[in-house]
Amino acid sequence: MTFSIVARSADGESLGVAVASKFLAVGAAVPAVLADVGAVATQAHANLAYRPDGLALLQGGADAAAVVARLTGDDADRDVRQVGVVGAAGDGATYTGGGCMDWAGGVAGDGYAIQGNILAGPQVVEAMRAAWLAGDPGQSLARRLLAALTAGDAAGGDRRGRQSAALLVARRGGGYGGASDVEVDLRADDDAAPVQVLERLLGLHELYFTRPDPATLLDLGGELAAEVTARLAALGHHGEPDAALASWAGVENLEERLVPGRIDPVVLDWLRKA
Incomplete structure (x- = not known):
């Protein structure tokens, strides 16, 4: 019911998740991020415990692949789960249970993991990966994540339609006034074009909260x-x-x-x- 990307910035300082779905307020369920630690996206028949548990495992020193193996290995309903994980270093990891609804799958590489279920087809994930890899490493992580999400949306996205999207990025001291690690936290909870709403909101966020060059x-x-x-x-x-x-x-x-x-x-x- 969802497609997402979890990723790390080229400088390793920002970690984040971008997600879209035909599901109300997907940002309340899928993403979790902790500065200097990692990012997790839990979806399909989402297990919300994957979010704190995954971040705790990353904080304890496990790499992304080990986190995915631990989360799914301990879950009796893993066949209907989907999860993507990225740590502060190394490759991302993704998992799609055999019981997830078609089309479902994912890809992962250095600093990213992309996954989706009930998609228009594998071209959604492929378009997201191409957009991520083609992105300018000098751009903000929020912009690169949104570009990948937009590519997936343009390639068909969730085959049931569109309803919500979210963008969550953390960086040490990156929040308002430097007193928070939440660099970007934007959501479109119920809209006919949620990814486009995120684009508008990110532009406003950059206007109001980006520190000047x-x-x-x-x-x-x-x-x-x-x-x-x-x-x-x-x-x-x-x-x-x-x-x-x-x-x-x-x-x-x-x-x-x-x-x-x-x-x-x-x-x-x-x-x-x-």
């Missing part, structure tokens, strides 16, 4: 400081540039993009359009 920052001085100060004052935010900018950015939910004494071009563009 230091190489693109502009010095907040001279004419630029005068312009920014005047624009902020016109919007009711007065004072020296950094303080006024922080006041306005907090209202606009752009605070993650602030750097004292400098301004992110994305923030400047937003201010000029305000």
Whole structure:
């Protein structure tokens, strides 16, 4: 009833899952991720205990293949289970029980595992693998996962149709304000085009929560400081540039993009359009 990819970023710092299904709120059931440890996707007749148990095994030092063997070996209903696992290093691993509904199967390799059941055909998994392998390693893991999920959706996806999708990525200190490891957590729980919804949501997430590239920052001085100060004052935010900018950015939910004494071009563009 589901197709998913679990994967690790090229630098090894991010781990995540992207999943879609003709199933309500698939993001509440399938994915689990723990920064610096690994990612798990449990599906078909999902055993939700695979999520904490799989992450605990990874944290204890087991590799992905050993985790899959342990989870399924201890499960009397393994014939109707499907699971994908990726650890902080090494190959991913995937398992499809013989009782999963056709088409069902998966593939795995260095840093990824892809699996699906009740699919339009093997081309879904093949398209996802091709998209993953062709992805730019310099892109964010969230973008690469979504590209693979989009490829699977375009290749037919769940043969019953579309309903929900989710994207979950963890990285140490990668969350809001650096106080959380949840880098991306987006869901479309009930929609006719859930993968497309994720695309829109990820774009908004990148706008609001991606920290700026230091190489693109502009010095907040001279004419630029005068312009920014005047624009902020016109919007009711007065004072020296950094303080006024922080006041306005907090209202606009752009605070993650602030750097004292400098301004992110994305923030400047937003201010000029305000």
